[in-house]
Amino acid sequence: MAEFMELEGQDGVRMAWNVIPGTKQEASNCVVPVSAVYTPIKPFPNMPVLPYAPLRCRNCRSVLNPFSIVDFAAKIWICPFCFQRNHFPPHYASISDENLPAELFPQYTTIEYQSPGEASTIPPVFMFVVDTSIIEEEMAFLKSALSQAIGLLPDNSLVGLISFGTLVHVHELGFGTIPKTYVFKGSKDVSKEQLLEQMNFFLIKPKPPTGVIAGARDGLSSESIARFLLPASDCEFALNSILEELQKDPWPTPVDQRASRCSGTALSIAASLLGACVPGSGARILAFIGGPSTEGPGAIVSKNLSDPIRSHKDLDKDSALHYHKAVKFYEALAKQLVHQGHVLDLFACALDQVGVAELKVAVEKTGGLVVLAESFGHSVFKDSLRRVFRSEDKDLGLSSNGIFEINCSKDIKVQGILGPCASLEKKGPLCSDTIVGQGSTSAWKMCGLDQATSLCLIFEIVKKEIPDATLQSSNNQFYFQFLTYYQHSTAEMRLRVTSLSRRWVAGPGSIQDLIAGFDQEAAAVVMARLVSFKMEIEAEFDPIRWLDKALIHMCSRFGDYQKDSPSSFSLSPRFSIFPQFLFHLRRSQFVQVFNNSPDETAYFRMILNRENVANSVVMIQPSLISYSFQSAPEPALLDVAAIAADRILLLDSYFTIVIFHGSTIAQWRKAGYHNQPEHQAFAQLLQAPRDDADAIINERFPVPRLVICDQHGSQARFLLAKLNPSATYNSDGHHPGGDIIFTDDVSFEVFLDHLQRLAVQ
Numbered sequence: 171m172a173e174f175m176e177l178e179g180q181d182g183v184r185m186a187w188n189v190i191p192g193t194k195q196e197a198s199n200c201v202v203p204v205s206a207v208y209t210p211i212k213p214f215p216n217m218p219v220l221p222y223a224p225l226r227c228r229n230c231r232s233v234l235n236p237f238s239i240v241d242f243a244a245k246i247w248i249c250p251f252c253f254q255r256n257h258f259p260p261h262y263a264s265i266s267d268e269n270l271p272a273e274l275f276p277q278y279t280t281i282e283y284q285s286p287g288e289a290s291t292i293p294p295v296f297m298f299v300v301d302t303s304i305i306e307e308e309m310a311f312l313k314s315a316l317s318q319a320i321g322l323l324p325d326n327s328l329v330g331l332i333s334f335g336t337l338v339h340v341h342e343l344g345f346g347t348i349p350k351t352y353v354f355k356g357s358k359d360v361s362k363e364q365l366l367e368q369m370n371f372f373l374i375k376p377k378p379p380t381g382v383i384a385g386a387r388d389g390l391s392s393e394s395i396a397r398f399l400l401p402a403s404d405c406e407f408a409l410n411s412i413l414e415e416l417q418k419d420p421w422p423t424p425v426d427q428r429a430s431r432c433s434g435t436a437l438s439i440a441a442s443l444l445g446a447c448v449p450g451s452g453a454r455i456l457a458f459i460g461g462p463s464t465e466g467p468g469a470i471v472s473k474n475l476s477d478p479i480r481s482h483k484d485l486d487k488d489s490a491l492h493y494h495k496a497v498k499f500y501e502a503l504a505k506q507l508v509h510q511g512h513v514l515d516l517f518a519c520a521l522d523q524v525g526v527a528e529l530k531v532a533v534e535k536t537g538g539l540v541v542l543a544e545s546f547g548h549s550v551f552k553d554s555l556r557r558v559f560r561s562e563d564k565d566l567g568l569s570s571n572g573i574f575e576i577n578c579s580k581d582i583k584v585q586g587i588l589g590p591c592a593s594l595e596k597k598g599p600l601c602s603d604t605i606v607g608q609g610s611t612s613a614w615k616m617c618g619l620d621q622a623t624s625l626c627l628i629f630e631i632v633k634k635e636i637p638d639a640t641l642q643s644s645n646n647q648f649y650f651q652f653l654t655y656y657q658h659s660t661a662e663m664r665l666r667v668t669s670l671s672r673r674w675v676a677g678p679g680s681i682q683d684l685i686a687g688f689d690q691e692a693a694a695v696v697m698a699r700l701v702s703f704k705m706e707i708e709a710e711f712d713p714i715r716w717l718d719k720a721l722i723h724m725c726s727r728f729g730d731y732q733k734d735s736p737s738s739f740s741l742s743p744r745f746s747i748f749p750q751f752l753f754h755l756r757r758s759q760f761v762q763v764f765n766n767s768p769d770e771t772a773y774f775r776m777i778l779n780r781e782n783v784a785n786s787v788v789m790i791q792p793s794l795i796s797y798s799f800q801s802a803p804e805p806a807l808l809d810v811a812a813i814a815a816d817r818i819l820l821l822d823s824y825f826t827i828v829i830f831h832g833s834t835i836a837q838w839r840k841a842g843y844h845n846q847p848e849h850q851a852f853a854q855l856l857q858a859p860r861d862d863a864d865a866i867i868n869e870r871f872p873v874p875r876l877v878i879c880d881q882h883g884s885q886a887r888f889l890l891a892k893l894n895p896s897a898t899y900n901s902d903g904h905h906p907g908g909d910i911i912f913t914d915d916v917s918f919e920v921f922l923d924h925l926q927r928l929a930v931q
Contacts, residue, residue: 180280182208182214182280183207184783186693187688187689192676203630203700204629207695210572211572211620219282225256225259227251245263294453297329298331300333300334301433303430305418309416315551322560329400331412334356337354338435338439339351340353340354341412344405354439359466365446371446398443399447427474430464431462431465444512445512454514454538461524482768496525496528501531504532513536514536517555535590536618537590550874574591582629583632585602585604585609586605586607588779589624589780593608602630619656646674648673649671651670688745690744705761721925722925735930739929749922750918760774760790796817811896823892826875827877828879830879830881833907835856893911895913895916895917
């Protein structure tokens with residue numbers, strides 16, 4: 171695994187197969203698709219940033235890279251993708267074997283270009299869209315969090331404010347003397363033209379001819395834009411005074427009804443306003459929503475409390491009345507935002523569902539951030555919001571206006587990307603007929619991206635036959651190039667180029683090579699993204715069966731065994747943890763929707779779809795660390811057998827961090843031993859997992875929820891739900907001080923036993 175981490179440390183790429191099956195048939199026998207998880211703008215301390223424009227192949231537009239063949243005498247380079255011969259321009263005249271430009275250095279397979287004079291003139295834009303149909307207590311929490319956030323905004327950034335409840339209020343921040351707002355009816359969708367008309371955008375300049383409406387560049391004066399978007403340094407006082415005055419939605423709510431809330435209309439108005447004022451800039455809409463949308467387009471439930479909010483069962487039976495209509499509305503909003511280059515960030519804080527499942531498409535296609543918490547007073551929300559604007563060492567590195575492109579060797583096609591991006595519909599010879607996620611294109615728009623955003627690329631091998639062995643040995647490399655053109659957080663435009671080469675194998679005897687290049691962590695993450703995607707788009711899809719079949723095929727192809735003899739079955743170390751990953755994936759919140767609302771499931775999948783391999787593996791198979799007097803902190807098996815009365819366990823399941831005190835430890839703690847000077851060692855034992863948990867929390871976005879619980883306590887369920895049930899209520903003899911799990915789920919041992927029996931048939 172270490173060498174795969176090393177490759178990721180150099181290029182930000184993890185591939186499931188680092189030696190690639192060379193033909194279509196071989197690739198389909200491998201079950202896990204040829205795929206890569208790529209983090210486009212992962213920070214590399216040693217990566218050079220070149221102050222000139224890249225040199226491109228005149229045929230396929232790929233960029234000069236260390237795999238290009240260079241003829242120094244003739245000043246020609248041959249493109250490894252299409253074999254086109256290209257002449258070097260005059261300013262490369264001095265190159266030679268001893269005098270290479272940085273982009274040809276073999277160690278610089280990832281490099282960045284910064285073209286001078288290409289910085290964006292528009293500062294970052296933040297449009298706050300704030301829900302006021304919430305109880306007074308939540309309102310106070312939200313106002314305090316927002317005023318903190320406004321204090322952290324970069325001084326030059328432009329800020330706007332929209333609040334909504336029954337009606338939508340667009341606040342005119344530039345009108346200093348008294349607070350002034352434009353009010354729109356929540357139940358009616360407002361077109362961009364009506365919006366500009368009603369907000370008097372055409373008082374100074376006449377209205378442009380119909381059909382021509384794009385923004386500042388054609389008739390919207392900068393004065394009229396400055397009424398709604400002001401530099402943070404100028405309007406901090408005005409904003410804070412508006413926030414202080416902001417009241418809970420005044421419209422009365424009958425006892426048997428939900429509050430009236432028009433989230434869809436408010437977001438649509440925010441998108442149209444930004445589209446008119448700052449099209450093509452890196453603007454973000456930050457939506458703070460505290461309950462379900464009940465009014466206007468995008469409503470997810472009626473106002474009557476007698477109508478429950480849709481559950482997974484309703485979605486499966488297709489009986490959720492508002493669902494398809496709302497999704498269609500947000501798909502249109504997503505398309506508009508992608509066209510404008512703007513991002514939608516969602517902060518959903520309520521005990522009830524707010525409609526994350528419907529909003530998912532708009533947040534994901536624009537590359538927005540998403541945070542789900544129980545209340546605006548919860549640390550998950552408050553700390554996550556602070557992290558968005560904090561620019562110290564733990565900076566998210568928010569960037570915008572990204573365009574991501576792929577080039578690869580002619581025997582490979584791209585099926586699509588699973589991750590936060592939108593297809594630019596650039597068709598070409600690279601596009602496969604099979605579409606996975608955002609497909610049938612070789613270029614994607616990433617309106618918002620940060621240092622952790624990771625895309626999962628799914629490839630297809632199209633070579634039909636195996637060429638003879640001599641040809642295979644001389645030309646056995648597949649090449650990939652990923653180009654990310656984006657606006658850096660410093661406002662300069664940059665191009666990140668990552669070029670990779672991987673060996674391909676085919677024919678008899680290739681199995682050992684494939685095994686040697688198998689990255690089981692990356693493969694588990696690809697399978698998790700794929701199964702989540704299939705569960706969302708395929709009706710009647712059975713995820714457990716699909717995963718089991720895949721695992722049985724993998725084991726019977728790559729395992730060592732004698733036919734029909736399960737006891738002879740063994741897997742190479744390269745594959746040995748893969749069954750365990752899939753066992754935990756089958757039990758994870760991505761596959762088991764029972765006990766989760768559609769909003770929670772959508773949230774978990776959105777985070778899985780944007781995180782890198784290491785973080786995604788923790789979501790699939792949480793990590794467990796054990797603390798005791800007998801030994802230093804050490805990793806423990808994710809099994810109920812890890813529980814002991816004199817141990818503390820720290821579980822990291824990515825979204826939740828659990829500190830679990832064994833029963834003896836809990837009794838000592840309640841007796842206050844840790845406060846007595848002679849029990850210093852016990853105080854240190856209690857503190858160690860707290861320090862480790864804080865370190866994890868400081869690194870992570872969204873901030874995870876911290877649960878501190880005791881053995882046999884009610885919150886111990888957070889730990890028990892993730893453990894392998896090797897001791898259940900109907901198994902014999904468990905060790906004293908340990909625990910059992912009340913479940914009928916099979917344990918990993920039983921699962922493995924069945925897997926071996928089926929694989930050797």
